[in-house]
Amino acid sequence: MCLLKMSCSDTESEPFPSSESEYEPEDYSSSEPSDSGKYAWLQIQWLHFKNSEPYKIFYKETLNEDYPFNAISLLPNRRGAPKMFKAIELSSLYQGPLEIHDKKKKNMEELFQFIPPIHQNYLLQGCNWKL
DSSP, rough: OOOOOOOOOOOOOOOOOOOOOOOOOOOOOOOOOSSOOOGGGGGEEEEEETTTTEEEEEEESSSOSSOOEEEEOOOOOOOSSSSSGSSOOOSSSSSOOOOOOOHHHHHHHHGGGOOHHHHHHHHHHHHOOOO
């Protein structure tokens, strides 16, 4: 039989730091991109989008509601570039509906019973395959 001798000594431990410390995010001060156009993307914790300003991304580097949002403008800065993305014409990537492969079709057949009846008609008419 083995007996262990243990002793406790009074040690002073430092208290845990508060999680509510005064965190000051880096100030980019402008809603326009900086000269370098670099942002601390990995530090962003909160994204916000506004319908009134569709070409801006608002962000915070903290989850604290008291801090204001910074903004990144998505509009191009160079001359000759269209200022509104609506003016850019996009061509269609595909001519007609894409083919559904056998593996996907089999999976859809298995899951079809779980789709509400109101949506089943849409799938039967909108897809180029039949169940």
